[in-house]
Amino acid sequence: MIHACTAAISAPRPSQLGPSSYFGKLRIASTGFVGIRDDGGGLSPLKDFLAGGKHDDFCLVKSSGIPDLLLMPRAESVLSMKVSLRRTNLWNQPVMPQPRTFEEALTQASFTNDDLDHCRGTHYQLLGGDSFGGGQRKPGAMVNNTINTTIFLSLISHPAFQLFAGFATGVFATWAPKTFEFYLNYMAVFYNTYTYLSHPFLNGIWSSCTFNLGPCTATRPHRDHNNLAFGWCAIMVLGNFDHTRGGHLVLWDCKLIIEFPLGSTILIPSAAILHLNIPIHRNEHRYSFMQYTAGGLFRWVEQDFKSEEEYLAGLSVKEQKEEKDLGLKRAKVGAAYFSTLDKLKEILFNVLY
Numbered sequence: 001m002i003h004a005c006t007a008a009i010s011a012p013r014p015s016q017l018g019p020s021s022y023f024g025k026l027r028i029a030s031t032g033f034v035g036i037r038d039d040g041g042g043l044s045p046l047k048d049f050l051a052g053g054k055h056d057d058f059c060l061v062k063s064s065g066i067p068d069l070l071l072m073p074r075a076e077s078v079l080s081m082k083v084s085l086r087r088t089n090l091w092n093q094p095v096m097p098q099p100r101t102f103e104e105a106l107t108q109a110s111f112t113n114d115d116l117d118h119c120r121g122t123h124y125q126l127l128g129g130d131s132f133g134g135g136q137r138k139p140g141a142m143v144n145n146t147i148n149t150t151i152f153l154s155l156i157s158h159p160a161f162q163l164f165a166g167f168a169t170g171v172f173a174t175w176a177p178k179t180f181e182f183y184l185n186y187m188a189v190f191y192n193t194y195t196y197l198s199h200p201f202l203n204g205i206w207s208s209c210t211f212n213l214g215p216c217t218a219t220r221p222h223r224d225h226n227n228l229a230f231g232w233c234a235i236m237v238l239g240n241f242d243h244t245r246g247g248h249l250v251l252w253d254c255k256l257i258i259e260f261p262l263g264s265t266i267l268i269p270s271a272a273i274l275h276l277n278i279p280i281h282r283n284e285h286r287y288s289f290m291q292y293t294a295g296g297l298f299r300w301v302e303q304d305f306k307s308e309e310e311y312l313a314g315l316s317v318k319e320q321k322e323e324k325d326l327g328l329k330r331a332k333v334g335a336a337y338f339s340t341l342d343k344l345k346e347i348l349f350n351v352l353y
């Protein structure tokens with residue numbers, strides 16, 4: 001069952017992005033489903049984003065404890081949503097994972113030094129779920145070694161992560177209902193066809209998740225280009241750190257630096273927006289849990305369960321051209337799925353009356 005927890009928390013505070021804020025066109029690969037790889041660059045300390053720092057044109061979104069809604073300028077579309085579980089009575093439930101849960105996972109997992117240097121940063125990460133891309137010939141479950149598979153399975157069986165999955169899914173369905181419906185429709189076809197695969201969480205909409213096991217998770221500037229180009233991912237943050245001094249989520253393209261306290265979940269279009277974290281301080285720990293669905297899974301459904309080459313080979317020259325044009329148009333189609341406040345009000349009105 002999907003938790004519609006958003007109903008239990010107070011009304012969101014909209015932060016209209018300032019005129020200097022920028023959310024460019026969706027960067028979309030020619031097939032129209034995944035983003036374009038863009039990472040590199042190092043970590044920036046908080047002072048760079050404060051008065052006198054080299055990025056002091058960024059706007060700091062302080063954590064108010066109530067949900068934060070970020071809107072795109074002019075279009076007033078909902079770009080991001082931040083909610084905190086700590087304001088709900090769910091937070092005090094004994095099932096909540098303690099930093100110990102991550103420490104134990106990290107101690108038991110089997111990592112090499114190379115695992116500490118990846119495009120997102122220099123922290124340990126455990127990935128799992130169903131995916132497609134990166135050389136796979138067809139969609140399937142991500143492959144880990146036996147130890148890491150066991151740890152991944154035990155984390156996704158943890159009641160707290162099941163609760164987070166349902167919570168984030170409820171937020172997604174509430175604030176981006178059209179995008180959510182797109183996920184529902186495509187994933188219903190996908191999982192009805194591949195009955196031997198299943199979502200990591202029965203109450204969650206996303207097909208994959210990453211446990212950023214830190215112990216000091218701070219991502220470098222990156223776009224999660226394998227995610228659906230116009231899709232949303234959910235990031236839940238845990239650990240033991242002072243969120244006013246570090247751990248912020250920076251949405252580079254929007255010139256926003258968002259305080260990201262323990263127990264909060266932020267949903268963003270992570271393939272489209274360049275994002276990164278401010279490092280935390282010595283003796284602090286930060287872990288995050290990210291849920292997403294690879295754009296390749298949607299493409300696979302759209303293109304009759306065939307590889308790009310196989311699918312195009314079955315089309316006439318005219319159809320191939322149409323298909324390529326359609327790929328680029330998908331950025332527009334995807335952007336149209338973002339909710340406007342008026343649309344959300346209309347939906348609410350129809351539900352209530």
Ligand SMILES: O=C(O)CCC(=O)C(=O)O
Nearest residue numbers: 217219235249277288290
């Ligand atoms: O930990 C965070 O706040 C961001 C995580 C993230 O962007 C990622 O894992 O791709």
Ligand SMILES: [Fe+2]
Nearest residue numbers: 223224270275
């Ligand atoms: Fe990311």
